[in-house]
Structures are given as structure tokens and as C-alpha cells.
Amino acid sequence: MSMIPTMRHVRGFDVVRPLSIGMLMFMMLPLVFLPLLSIFIFGTSKGLASFWSALTASEAVFALKLSMVTSFWATVFNVVFGLFAAYVISRHNFWGRNALIVTISLPTAIPTAVAGFALLLLWGPYGTLGRFLAPHGIQIMFTAGAIILANIFVTFPLAFGVIKPVFDTMSRSLEEASATIGATRWQTFWHVTLPSLRGAIVSGALLTFARAVGEFGSTILVSGNLAGRTQTAPLYIFAKFNEGQIEAANAIAIVLALFSFLIFSVLFFAREWLDVD
Amino acid sequence: MAASAVKIVPEMTPAIDPSPATPQPAASVRAISKRFGQTSVLEDITFDVAEGEALVLLGASGSGKTTILRVIAGLEQPYTGKIILHGKDVTELPARERGVGVIFQSYALFPKMTVEKNIGYGLRIRRRPRKEIKKAVNELLSLVQLEEHRKKYPSQLSGGQQQRVAIARTLAYKPEVLLFDEPFGALDAQTRVHLRREIRVLLKKVNVPAIFITHDQEEALELGDRIAVINTGHIEQIGTPEQIYNHPASEYVATFLGAANILDGVFRFDNVEICGALIGAEVDPTRFKDGQPIKLAFRPEDVSLSKTDNLPDGVCRLSHGVVEEISFAGAYERLSVRLDLMPAPAEKSGDTPYYLTTETPENPTAKPIIATRTKPEASKMKLRVRDHVVVGLTSFTVLPVTAAE
Ligand SMILES: Nc1ncnc2c1ncn2[C@@H]1O[C@H](COP(=O)(O)OP(=O)(O)O)[C@@H](O)[C@H]1O
Ligand SMILES: [Mg+2]
Numbered sequence: 143m144s145m146i147p148t149m150r151h152v153r154g155f156d157v158v159r160p161l162s163i164g165m166l167m168f169m170m171l172p173l174v175f176l177p178l179l180s181i182f183i184f185g186t187s188k189g190l191a192s193f194w195s196a197l198t199a200s201e202a203v204f205a206l207k208l209s210m211v212t213s214f215w216a217t218v219f220n221v222v223f224g225l226f227a228a229y230v231i232s233r234h235n236f237w238g239r240n241a242l243i244v245t246i247s248l249p250t251a252i253p254t255a256v257a258g259f260a261l262l263l264l265w266g267p268y269g270t271l272g273r274f275l276a277p278h279g280i281q282i283m284f285t286a287g288a289i290i291l292a293n294i295f296v297t298f299p300l301a302f303g304v305i306k307p308v309f310d311t312m313s314r315s316l317e318e319a320s321a322t323i324g325a326t327r328w329q330t331f332w333h334v335t336l337p338s339l340r341g342a343i344v345s346g347a348l349l350t351f352a353r354a355v356g357e358f359g360s361t362i363l364v365s366g367n368l369a370g371r372t373q374t375a376p377l378y379i380f381a382k383f384n385e386g387q388i389e390a391a392n393a394i395a396i397v398l399a400l401f402s403f404l405i406f407s408v409l410f411f412a413r414e415w416l417d418v419d
Numbered sequence: 420m421a422a423s424a425v426k427i428v429p430e431m432t433p434a435i436d437p438s439p440a441t442p443q444p445a446a447s448v449r450a451i452s453k454r455f456g457q458t459s460v461l462e463d464i465t466f467d468v469a470e471g472e473a474l475v476l477l478g479a480s481g482s483g484k485t486t487i488l489r490v491i492a493g494l495e496q497p498y499t500g501k502i503i504l505h506g507k508d509v510t511e512l513p514a515r516e517r518g519v520g521v522i523f524q525s526y527a528l529f530p531k532m533t534v535e536k537n538i539g540y541g542l543r544i545r546r547r548p549r550k551e552i553k554k555a556v557n558e559l560l561s562l563v564q565l566e567e568h569r570k571k572y573p574s575q576l577s578g579g580q581q582q583r584v585a586i587a588r589t590l591a592y593k594p595e596v597l598l599f600d601e602p603f604g605a606l607d608a609q610t611r612v613h614l615r616r617e618i619r620v621l622l623k624k625v626n627v628p629a630i631f632i633t634h635d636q637e638e639a640l641e642l643g644d645r646i647a648v649i650n651t652g653h654i655e656q657i658g659t660p661e662q663i664y665n666h667p668a669s670e671y672v673a674t675f676l677g678a679a680n681i682l683d684g685v686f687r688f689d690n691v692e693i694c695g696a697l698i699g700a701e702v703d704p705t706r707f708k709d710g711q712p713i714k715l716a717f718r719p720e721d722v723s724l725s726k727t728d729n730l731p732d733g734v735c736r737l738s739h740g741v742v743e744e745i746s747f748a749g750a751y752e753r754l755s756v757r758l759d760l761m762p763a764p765a766e767k768s769g770d771t772p773y774y775l776t777t778e779t780p781e782n783p784t785a786k787p788i789i790a791t792r793t794k795p796e797a798s799k800m801k802l803r804v805r806d807h808v809v810v811g812l813t814s815f816t817v818l819p820v821t822a823a824e
Contacts, residue, residue: 313525313527315524316529318494318523319521319523319527321494321514322493322519322521323540323541323588323592324518324545325515325544326515326544334529337531338530340531
């Protein structure tokens with residue numbers, strides 16, 4: 143027993159270091175690297191031409207576009223909302239403040255299928271609110287609007303979670319200085335507060351967008367999954383896979399994988415820029 | 420006879436400066452009090468700042484200085500009282516409509532704006548023409564000597580440069596009054612001395628009234644045309660540095676601003692009695708009642724020592740004493756002298772028991788008094804430890820014993 147620590151330090155050679163790094167890599171291999179790699183291997187196995195035709199199939203293009211558009215609007219909403227919520231919560235102390243923070247953060251902990259189901263129960267034709275809207279011909283579920291609602295729900299706390307800590311650590315004296323110089327609240331927010339939040343807003347938006355583009359569980363429940371109408375990219379992958387059209391599914395999978403890879407590269411490598419300036 | 424030259428303070432409790440320097444002060448703080456919840460932080464704060472004057476609020480940390488400043492700036496609402504700027508009551512106005520320039524302790528420069536942008540901010544939000552802003556920024560940059568740093572960001576500047584940007588940023592919109600919160604707190608000792616000279620010159624140039632906050636007495640003496648000493652939320656005394664230093668109105672002021680020896684005594688026969696000995700000072704008889712306990716305060720440099728009984732003219736004889744310690748303190752010699760005063764016998768009730776303190780009112784143990792002598796004084800009459808001396812005072816102040824003590 144007592145030999146082990148001594149051995150480790152023989153001639154300053156540390157066995158633990160290369161061993162642990164190697165083990166980490168090895169564990170990642172089947173868990174992350176190989177699955178990602180196989181998407182690319184399979185997707186391009188029949189040549190680039192067939193990959194391209196799978197990608198440009200009208201339903202595939204529609205699914206990608208729909209994913210982008212619905213994720214975009216969900217992101218816009220959640221960033222604006224997250225900014226507002228973070229401002230209110232970090233600038234004011236009020237009764238129920240902590241309860242509100244928990245509530246805002248809750249959607250991440252709810253299974254996405256449950257989230258989609260909950261939306262159906264509220265807005266669906268027989269839902270709590272939906273049944274009053276249905277007679278007026280207003281149908282929210284099974285439309286692009288429903289997809290946006292579901293995206294908003296499941297990505298709700300992401301932007302808020304990134305922006306709030308920045309608000310909390312921001313020195314109040316900057317805003318006070320701006321006020322004494324003569325700025326209105328709005329001018330102070332626009333010229334002083336917002337520039338300091340730029341990094342947090344960009345990374346919050348990218349996180350929200352990446353998460354929304356990949357959303358499946360809630361979308362499949364609320365969208366109706368109609369090809370060419372309410373089918374987002376992840377739903378398209380699932381549908382084509384079920385129909386046995388592996389190649390069609392694979393082409394979109396590659397696009398989504400590359401896309402998230404891109405977003406996280408931006409988040410990772412532009413960190414300097416996002417934080418500092 | 421000897422006592423005729425002793426300086427005795429005319430009024431002893433002028434919490435309010437009776438005569439503002441100009442008919443209409445630039446800024447006037449009237450009976451401000453402030454509470455945070457149940458705790459009272461400021462009580463009845465009243466003072467004026469004249470046009471072009473620099474007033475220093477001097478007080479220990481936590482005494483309420485920053486709160487006074489924030490109330491003037493409109494960042495904090497007072498519980499009672501008024502703030503008047505150039506004759507206009509601004510108590511109800513929000514910070515942005517007051518036109519007050521605040522130089523925050525941390526400078527609070529906008530980190531995402533260059534030096535130029537920071538300085539021009541006040542004019543940009545006032546939607547001034549671009550040409551006018553550019554001209555004003557250029558003038559201010561040269562005033563604070565930062566022309567070559569105009570494109571830099573605050574994080575690329577030294578503490579002193581950041582402070583000058585902060586000053587220029589407030590001067591841009593011609594503030595009614597400048598408020599400095601511990602402006603040199605974050606700087607090293609050398610820069611501090613250098614910068615406060617610069618700021619003094621700058622203020623005289625722009626002629627904007629200023630209120631400085633500090634807990635540093637040396638800074639207060641150098642920066643202030645007048646000093647207000649703040650103690651736990653109230654003004655102990657307000658006056659010129661000379662008045663405050665030479666004629667402190669309370670033991671707190673005497674010990675906070677510079678070193679002071681404090682002796683307990685009794686007012687008797689229009690004189691000061693210490694341990695049964697009348698020290699031969701003429702004290703205004705209307706100020707105290709016969710037999711009332713008082714305190715005698717004097718600075719170390721006001722102590723005159725002699726080996727013979729012949730004290731110089733105008734020096735008031737205090738007692739005999741023995742030199743206990745001599746130390747060299749650079750520009751002067753510092754001696755501690757134990758006085759031959761004996762504690763009052765306990766049966767002489769009514770008298771305060773005799774004790775000596777130096778510097779700290781909290782420490783009432785018997786201590787020798789501290790005297791300092793300049794080099795020429797020291798070389799004219801060499802003193803050694805255990806020498807017997809006659810102790811006289813060239814100047815002293817008689818203070819009432821306040822209820823709080
Ligand atoms: N926002 C606040 N809430 C509660 N107490 C405060 C607040 N600001 C200051 N105080 C209290 O008021 C007192 C004076 O504070 P301050 O004006 O900052 O003193 P100074 O600037 O002289 O150090 C302190 O005891 C401080 O704890
Ligand atoms: Mg302070």
C-alpha cells in the first residue's frame with residue numbers, strides 16, 4: 143500500500159496524468175465522437191450528388207426553413223423577455239422574488255413531452271383556453287405558431303440565465319453616474335447598461351436558438367407533424383427514418399450537426415469578444 | 420498677564436456656520452436627516468457652499484459622508500430637510516434634473532466608451548450639435564491633459580487618468596456643484612499628494628464649487644477652503660482649516676484632526692483648575708459655571724518646555740514634569756513628558772478624577788503628554804530623558820465635557 147505513492151514520484155514521472163487524459167478520450171469515443179462521425183460517413187457514403195439531392199428535396203428544405211424561422215422568433219421573444227426579467231429581478235427587491243426566479247427557471251426541468259402536452263391541454267381545440275377560441279375559428283395548435291410557443295416554453299430560462307448574472311455583478315454606480323450626468327432611464331439603459339450586456343445577449347441568443355432548432359419532444363405533440371406544413375427538421379429526420387429513407391434523414395442530420403457545431407464554436411472561440419468588448 | 424496671548428475660541432458650538440461667504444450660496448443643505456429603515460444615519464445636517472468654494476466633509480468611515488453626497492445628488496431621498504442649488508429647491512427633483520457632478524469613489528467611467536465618448540456623454544444625451552460636442556470635448560481633454568489618450572478605453576488608463584476623465588465628464592455639462600467621494604482613496608500615497616494639488620488648481624481655474632469627502636485629515640486640510648467634521652451623522656464643527664485645527668469645538672474634533680493632549684479639569688474662579696492648580700488662563704466666564712468639569716485640549720506643538728522657571732512671554736504655565744522619552748520624528752523632535760500633577764484625592768468629590776490622554780479619547784489611562792519641538796528649538800535647549808522641565812502652553816482650547824462622553 144505504502145509503495146504506491148512513492149512509485150508515482152519516482153524520477154518525477156506522473157503516471158496518473160497521461161492515464162486519466164487517455165481514459166477520458168477513450169470514454170468519449172463511443173459516447174460522442176463515433177456517433178457524430180457515423181452521421182457523416184453514412185450521409186456521404188453514396189456520394190455527394192445523392193447527398194445533395196436528399197438535402198434539396200422540397201420537404202427537407204421546408205423543414206429546415208421552418209425550424210430556423212420558428213427558432214428565430216422564439217429566440218427573439220426569449221432574449222427580450224430574459225433581458226426584461228433579469229432587469230426587474232436584479233434591480234428590485236420585492237415579495238416573491240425568489241419564487242419568481244424558480245418559476246422562470248422551471249421549464250428546463252420539465253420533460254419536453256410534458257411541456258408539449260401541457261400546451262395542448264391549454265390551447266388545443268378542447269383545451270382550457272382553446273375551447274373558447276375554437277368557435278371563433280382561431281386555432282393555435284398544429285400551426286407554426288404552436289411550434290414557436292413550444293420553443294419559447296422549453297428555452298424559456300436560457301437567455302435569462304445568461305443575462306441575469308451579468309446584471310447582478312454590474313456596478314450600480316455606472317447607472318447612477320449616468321443619471322447624475324442627466325440621462326433618462328431609457329438613455330441610461332441604451333447607452334450604459336445594454337453595451338455591458340452585449341456578450342451575454344449574444345451568447346444567450348445563440349444558446350436559445352441552438353436549443354430551439356433541435357427541439358423534438360414538445361414540437362411533435364403540438365405541431366401535428368404535417369410534412370411540408372408543420373414539420374420541423376428534427377421531425378423530418380424522425381419521419382424519414384420511420385419510412386426507411388435513411389439517406390434523407392441523414393442529410394438533414396448532417397446539417398443540424400454542423401449547425402450546432404458552428405454555434406458552439408462561436409460561443410467558445412468568440413468568448414473574448416463577447417465578454418470584453 | 421501671560422494668559423493675555425492665549426487664544427481662546429469665541430463660540431464653542433457652532434454646528435452651523437453662521438455667515439455664508441456670499442449672499443446666495445451655490446449649494447445649501449438645510450436640516451437634512453436620513454434614515455435607512457429604523458436606523459438614523461444623518462441628523463440635522465446643515466451647511467452652505469459658496470460660489471467657487473471647496474468644502475471638505477471629514478469623518479470616520481461609516482459616519483454618513485457618502486449618504487450626504489448621495490442626498491445632494493438626488494440618488495437618495497432625505498427623511499427631512501431641503502437641498503437648495505443656486506437658490507432653487509431641488510429636494511423633489513430626480514438626480515438627472517439637478518445638474519450636479521458626482522465623481523464616484525470608483526470613478527464609474529463607462530467601460531465600453533472611449534475617453535472622448537465618456538467626456539462627451541453629457542452633451543450627447545442633451546442632443547447638442549456634433550460640432551459643439553467635439554469642441555467641448557477637445558477643450559476638456561486639454562484642460563485635464565489627456566489629449567493623447569482620447570481613443571483609449573477606461574481600463575487602459577491609470578487611476579489618476581481615470582479620475583481626470585471622470586472630472587472632465589462632469590465638467591462637460593457645467594454642473595452647479597461638483598461632489599467628490601473619497602477621490603484619492605484608490606490611489607497610492609505619492610499620486611494622491613500630486614493629484615490633490617492638480618485638482619485644487621483645476622477647481623480654481625473652472626471656478627465650480629466643490630464638496631469633497633475624505634477620512635484623511637491631511638487631505639482635508641489641504642483641499643478645503645472650509646472643513647466640516649462629521650461624527651456619526653452630525654456635524655461636529657464647520658470652519659476654515661485654521662479654525663478647526665487651532666480652535667476645535669469638541670474633543671472629537673481635537674483628536675480627529677491631528678494629535679491632541681486632553682487634560683480633565685474644572686472651571687473655577689474664571690480659570691482652569693487642573694488637580695487643584697489654577698493654570699492662569701483667562702476663560703470667558705459666561706461659557707461655564709463655577710465648578711463645571713471641562714477639558715483642556717492642546718496640540719503637541721503648543722507645548723513649551725523650559726529647564727528654568729522662565730517661560731517665554733505669552734506662555735501659560737501648566738506644571739512641572741519629567742521627560743520620559745525622546746524620539747526623533749524627522750522634521751521635529753517628539754517628547755513624552757509626565758506631568759507632576761497628582762490624581763485628585765477621592766474624597767474631593769465633585770472634581771473629576773485626574774487623568775491624561777493623548778490622541779484617543781477612548782483611552783483614559785494615565786499617560787504622559789506629547790510635546791514636539793522644531794529643530795531650532797531642540798538645539799537651543801538640549802533635553803535628555805529624566806530631565807526636569809517646566810511645562811507651558813502657547814495655545815490651548817477649553818472644551819465643555821459633553822453628555823455623550
Ligand atoms: N443603502 C443603505 N441601506 C442601509 N444602510 C446604509 C445604506 N447606505 C449606507 N448605510 C449606512 O449608513 C451609514 C453611513 O454610511 P456612509 O454614508 O456610506 O458612510 P461614509 O461614507 O462616511 O463611510 C453606515 O452605517 C452605513 O452602514
Ligand atoms: Mg463613503
